[in-house]
Amino acid sequence: xxxxxxxxxxxxxxxxxxxxxxxxxxxxxxxxxxxxxxxxxxxxxxxxxxxxxxxxxxxxxxxxxxxxxxxxxxxxxxxxxxxxxxxxxxxxxxxxxxxxxxxxxxxxxxxxxxxxxxxxxxxxxxxxxxxxxxxxxxxxxxxxxxxxxxxxxxxxxxxxxxxxxxxxxxxxxxxxxxxxxxxxxxxxxxxxxxxxxxxxxxxxxxxxxxxxxxxxxxxxxxxxxxxxxxxxxxxxxxxxxxxxxxxxxxxxxxxxxxxxxxxxxxxxxxxxxxxxxxxxxxxxxxxxxxxxxxxxxxxxxxxxxxxxxxxxxxxxxxxxxxxxxxxxxxxxxxxxxxxxxxxxxxxxxxxxxxxxxxxxxxxxxx
Amino acid sequence: xxxxxxxxxxxxxxxxxxxxxxxxxxxxxxxxxxxxxxxxxxxxxxxxxxxxxxxxxxxxxxxxxxxxxxxxxxxxxxxxxxxxxxxxxxxxxxxxxxxxxxxxxxxxxxxxxxxxxxxxxxxxxxxxxxxxxxxxxxxxxxxxxxxxxxxxxxxxxxxxxxxxxxxxxxxxxxxxxxxxxxxxxxxxxxxxxxxxxxxxxxxxxxxxxxxxxxxxxxxxxxxxxxxxxxxxxxxxxxxxxxxxxxxxxxxxxxxxxxxxxxxxxxxxxxxxxxxxxxxxxxxxxxxxxxxxxxxxxxxxxxxxxxxxxxxxxxxxxxxxxxxxxxxxxxxxxxxxxxxxxxxxxxxxxxxxxxxxxxxxxxxxxxxxxxx
Numbered sequence: 001x002x003x004x005x006x007x008x009x010x011x012x013x014x015x016x017x018x019x020x021x022x023x024x025x026x027x028x029x030x031x032x033x034x035x036x037x038x039x040x041x042x043x044x045x046x047x048x049x050x051x052x053x054x055x056x057x058x059x060x061x062x063x064x065x066x067x068x069x070x071x072x073x074x075x076x077x078x079x080x081x082x083x084x085x086x087x088x089x090x091x092x093x094x095x096x097x098x099x100x101x102x103x104x105x106x107x108x109x110x111x112x113x114x115x116x117x118x119x120x121x122x123x124x125x126x127x128x129x130x131x132x133x134x135x136x137x138x139x140x141x142x143x144x145x146x147x148x149x150x151x152x153x154x155x156x157x158x159x160x161x162x163x164x165x166x167x168x169x170x171x172x173x174x175x176x177x178x179x180x181x182x183x184x185x186x187x188x189x190x191x192x193x194x195x196x197x198x199x200x201x202x203x204x205x206x207x208x209x210x211x212x213x214x215x216x217x218x219x220x221x222x223x224x225x226x227x228x229x230x231x232x233x234x235x236x237x238x239x240x241x242x243x244x245x246x247x248x249x250x251x252x253x254x255x256x257x258x259x260x261x262x263x264x265x266x267x268x269x270x271x272x273x274x275x276x277x278x279x280x281x282x283x284x285x286x287x288x289x290x291x292x293x294x295x296x297x298x299x300x301x302x303x304x305x306x307x308x309x310x311x312x313x314x315x316x317x318x319x320x321x322x323x324x325x326x327x328x329x330x331x332x333x334x335x336x337x338x339x340x341x342x343x344x345x346x347x348x349x350x351x352x353x354x355x356x357x358x359x360x361x362x363x364x365x366x
Numbered sequence: 367x368x369x370x371x372x373x374x375x376x377x378x379x380x381x382x383x384x385x386x387x388x389x390x391x392x393x394x395x396x397x398x399x400x401x402x403x404x405x406x407x408x409x410x411x412x413x414x415x416x417x418x419x420x421x422x423x424x425x426x427x428x429x430x431x432x433x434x435x436x437x438x439x440x441x442x443x444x445x446x447x448x449x450x451x452x453x454x455x456x457x458x459x460x461x462x463x464x465x466x467x468x469x470x471x472x473x474x475x476x477x478x479x480x481x482x483x484x485x486x487x488x489x490x491x492x493x494x495x496x497x498x499x500x501x502x503x504x505x506x507x508x509x510x511x512x513x514x515x516x517x518x519x520x521x522x523x524x525x526x527x528x529x530x531x532x533x534x535x536x537x538x539x540x541x542x543x544x545x546x547x548x549x550x551x552x553x554x555x556x557x558x559x560x561x562x563x564x565x566x567x568x569x570x571x572x573x574x575x576x577x578x579x580x581x582x583x584x585x586x587x588x589x590x591x592x593x594x595x596x597x598x599x600x601x602x603x604x605x606x607x608x609x610x611x612x613x614x615x616x617x618x619x620x621x622x623x624x625x626x627x628x629x630x631x632x633x634x635x636x637x638x639x640x641x642x643x644x645x646x647x648x649x650x651x652x653x654x655x656x657x658x659x660x661x662x663x664x665x666x667x668x669x670x671x672x673x674x675x676x677x678x679x680x681x682x683x684x685x686x687x688x689x690x691x692x693x694x695x696x697x698x699x700x701x702x703x704x705x706x707x708x709x710x711x712x713x714x715x716x717x718x719x720x721x722x723x724x725x726x727x728x729x730x731x732x733x734x735x736x737x
Contacts, residue, residue, distance in 0.1 A: 052553035160642045190408035191580065195624035195638035202635070217554065220583075224626035224636070247628060261558035262628050263583025267606045269629060270587035277562060278555045280509075281523040341509045 006179060006211045007041040007064065012073035014056070014063045018286060031286045033059040035235035036073075038313070041228075043178070046205065046212040048226030048243065050219055050258070054282055056235040061181045061215045065097055066090060077179070095125045098172035102184035104164035108156040114167055115152040118174050125175060141174045144207075145200060162193035169200065173208075181213045186221060198225060219262045223247055231255050234285055234293040241319035251321045251330055253300045279341040292324070299336035300329050367440075368396035369574050370420070370542055374434035377415050377424065385712050389415045391598040392434070397542065400572040404585040406621075407595035410643070412713065413578045416595075417544050419444070421461055422451045438542070457487040460535035464547040466527035470519040476503075476530050477515025483537040502533040506563060525556035529563070536567055543568070546578045561588060582625055586610055591679075594618050597643060597654035597713035599670070604680040614680065614687040616661045643713070653684070654713060661686045673703040 015030040033056040041047045051057045062068040064075055066082050075082045077097060082090065101107035108117060118138045121127075128134035139149060145166045156164055165185065172180055185201065186194040202225060204210055216222050222229055223243055230240040231254065239252040250256045257276040264270060278297045283289055289296045295306040305324045313320040316327065328334045377390040390412040397403045405413045418424050420436045420443060436443040438459065443451065455461075463469040471479060480499040484490040490498060496515065503511035506529040519527055528548065535543060545564065549557035565588060568575045577589055585592055585606070592609050594602045594617065602615040613619045623637030641658045650656055652667040659666065665685045675681045677698045690698070 052555065162642050190642075191582070191621060192408060192624045192639040193642055195626075195636035196640075198626065199636055199638055218626075219554070220626040220628045223628055224630070224634075257555055259628070261554045263557075263561075263581060263587050264628055265582035265586045265610065265622060265625050266627070266629075267586045267610050270583075275558060275562065277559055279559075281525055281556065282553070341507065 004043045005040045006043040006078055007039075007213070008074075008076045009037060009039045009060075009064060010074040010076075012037045012060065012063060012075065013071045014059050014068055015071045029286055032235050032288065033285060034063060034070075035288075037232075037235075037237055039230055039237065039240065041179075041211055041213060043211055044205070044209050045227040046214055046225055048222035048229040049213065049215045049232060050217065050222050050229060051232035052217060052258075052282055054285060055232040056285065057215045057232050058183050060232070061099075061183050061213060064213065065094070065099060065181055067099070092125070095121075095127075095175045096177050097179040097181070098175060098177040100165075100168050100172050100180060100182040100185050103188050104161065104168045105156065107168060108164065108171075110156055113153055113155050114147075114170075117156075117167065117171055118152075121171065121175050127175065138170075138174060141170045144173060144204065145170045160193075161189050162196055165189060165193075165197050166200070169197075169204075173204070177210070179211045179213070181215070183215045184217070185214065187216065187218060194221070201225060219258065220264075231258065234283065234288050236293065236322065237313060237320070238294065238322045239319060240313065245318055249319070249330075251316060251319055251326045252294075252323050253298045253329060253336075254294050257299075276336070279339045292322075297339060299339055300325060300334050301339070302334070369399045369401075369439060370397040370576070371437040372396065372416070372420065372435070373437070375416060375419060375436060376431075376433040377412070377419050378431045378433075380429035380431070387712050388598050389713065390419065391713065393595070393598070393600050395593045395600060395603060397574050397576055399541065399574055400568070401591065402568060402575045402577060402589045404589035404592040405576065405578045405595060406580065406582065406585050406592060408580055408621075408643075410713070411595040412598040413595050414546055417461070417546050417576065417578055421455060421459065421544065422446070422448075423461075453487075456483055456540075457538045458540055459542045459544065460538070460540040462528075462531055462535050462543065462545040462548045465551050466524065466531045467519060469531060470527060472519055475516050475518055476522070480515070480530070480534050480537060483534050487538045498537075499533075502537055503530065506530070506533045506536075506567075507559070508533070524552055525559060528552060528556075528560055532560070532563065532567070536571070536573070539571055540573060542574045542576065544576045544578070547580070548577075549584065550579070550581070557584075564588070582610075582621065594621070599654060599683060599713075601655065601684070602680075602682040605678065608678055608680060612688075612690045614676070614690065615655075615682045615684045616659045616686075616688060617655045619688050620658075620660075661688065675700045675703065 012034055013036055014034040015032050017027040018029045018031060019025050020028045037060055039047065049057045049060065059068060063070045070083055077093065080093065082093065085093065115138065118141065119134055122134050122137065128137055138152070142149060142151060147163065147166050147170065156167065159167065186197050189197060198221065205212060214222060214225055226243045228240065229243050229246045230237050231252065232238070233254050239246065239255045246255065247259065250259050257278045260273060260276045276299060280297055283296060291307045291309050292311050295301045298306070302325060309324070311322040311324050313322045325334055373394050375390055375393045376388065379387045379389060381387065393412065393416055395403065405416060407413045419432050422443060424430060424432065432444060477496065477499055480502060481495040484495045484498055499515055500511040503514055508514050508526055508529050522530065548564065549560050552560060561584065564575065567573065579585060589606055591603065591605055593600045594615065596617045602618045609618065610622065613622055620637065620639035624639060626636060639658055650667060652669055653671050656662050656666040663686045671683045671685050673681055673683055
């Protein structure tokens with residue numbers, strides 16, 4: 001199985017500069033959206049990426065497709081290194097890797113009808129010999145995603161949310177890709193529609209042998225469609241495991257807290273379960289905590305190592321976990337303790353920090 | 367006597383040249399003192415409009431009509447004049463909204479916004495009000511509350527803003543708290559914090575909570591009684607456990623089958639509800655769910671189904687409900703109440719979103735609209 005890896009990411013970093021100043025544009029720091037991620041996706045499998053907003057999961061997905069240029073690191077797709085590929089070659093590679101976006105309304109051009117949306121990619125990549133041939137390809141794609149043929153002459157606003165997402169999926173599928181990066185594919189949809197799209201993605205994978213990278217904040221959705229799940233926190237993977245194992249035996253404290261926070265639609269389960277409540281919010285990725293990034297909120301944080309040594313992903317019985325104390329926590333040797341809430345400032349909102357009245361705690365501002 | 371008794375509430379929006387939209391169509395439910403009641407449904411089912419109508423927060427505009435009753439502690443909220451409604455709002459009934467950033471005033475410090483409630487309803491002023499405000503912020507788990515009072519909403523994170531909003535809502539120890547999707551805009555770990563906070567507040571102060579949400583998981587963990595809404599009508603009402611264990615209305619069954627569960631295995635097919643509300647036009651005269659329903663029979667079309675009162679305080683609007691163990695079909699029916707819903711009314715769920723306006727190319731606004 002290891003020789004059939006479609007995508008391999010090695011030490012990928014995406015840093016966005018924070019710029020200040022009007023005349024002299026200077027860089028005062030970096031938002032480390034993705035800070036050293038390694039992952040591999042086997043062909044025909046689904047890799048689920050979960051994490052809370054701002055953890056860098058979308059940036060990782062975009063960097064993988066080279067939509068955001070990575071700061072450093074390597075991305076190889078079917079043995080081809082993408083980060084150093086010339087633009088023209090990269091464009092031809094794009095046919096094999098497509099993206100499905102979260103909000104189908106804002107990712108589809110309101111002034112293009114469905115046929116035009118679907119033809120554009122075909123023309124760019126020179127697929128199909130003439131108009132009739134392209135029509136045939138498009139028609140087949142519409143059947144695959146369960147849209148009627150009359151949809152071709154309609155515009156995106158004439159469809160419901162679920163149908164729009166099907167158009168977005170058809171747009172990705174029409175080129176016959178091998179890898180699909182789906183960024184929050186169902187989070188804008190209602191529950192009953194969500195299930196239809198999740199089922200559709202499942203069916204397409206079975207019939208077409210697609211490889212998925214599914215990025216979502218909803219753990220239940222990710223659990224449902226993924227073979228392997230990676231959990232991100234502040235730009236790095238904290239745990240990666242086969243889906244069943246991750247959900248049955250979460251090892252990283254953050255994964256445990258995340259699992260326990262997801263509501264389950266079953267009163268018996270809800271009443272029985274033990275909640276691990278995290279205190280405070282996600283720290284700013286521009287100024288991440290030293291050592292283990294989770295130590296400021298971790299109920300199991302220890303005075304040694306956690307604050308000054310960044311844990312690397314290591315293998316523990318089939319999972320990869322970035323925690324110094326994963327084993328004693330799993331065995332119950334270490335007990336959780338109370339964590340004092342630290343105030344986090346929202347990033348990218350409101351005024352510049354230095355123009356706000358005196359900061360209450362040094363370093364607490366972005 | 368229930369604390370809040372909503373009877374045949376209806377909200378209609380008349381549109382020029384088109385059929386009137388029934389956003390809420392004969393909705394009835396009740397909230398007892400200290401009880402947590404859930405209103406669950408998908409977007410456009412009328413759950414938010416219901417809460418806004420109860421609070422008297424719907425804009426006064428021609429074409430918008432509110433009918434029915436919302437009796438709170440003996441007074442019909444819908445008949446009150448603005449002044450007496452303002453006395454009740456914030457003191458006896460308080461509301462928490464989905465997006466804390468747009469419900470807090472961005473140019474006024476948090477402290478002033480919290481003390482405003484205290485001044486208006488409890489007559490507190492100056493240092494006393496400030497002390498009370500700090501205590502409120504402390505109670506909802508905001509660290510270093512004294513300093514936070516001087517800060518503006520943008521300086522707080524989403525979770526902290528929602529906490530500040532909750533502090534304002536519980537400032538006067540209201541008897542009823544209406545929470546409209548209080549955690550939808552928040553991350554899951556923050557959602558858990560806020561839900562735990564709400565649970566604690568309700569338990570400690572005997573406040574009743576009307577929880578409006580689309581998330582069945584949230585409902586399963588919090589609510590005593592659940593009302594499921596579809597297309598502006600309450601289709602099923604039941605206590606929490608019976609509802610999840612033995613859903614009767616096919617829509618409830620479908621909704622529960624659609625949700626991927628954290629404790630289920632990989633690759634199990636979800637039982638999605640076919641179609642969507644928007645596909646169903648012209649709108650049917652009978653049961654609004656009939657076009658998507660797997661248990662549809664001939665009796666479903668024609669007129670809206672009557673309300674069936676069943677065992678254990680459960681009720682549903684369905685002529686062919688899912689069977690339950692221990693009862694032969696129809697055996698558990700206690701009474702049938704004729705429906706107040708309008709046959710063939712168009713729910714808000716079925717109204718397409720406005721097409722996007724393309725600069726320079728859209729149709730010119732008609733005169734009466736721009737005026």
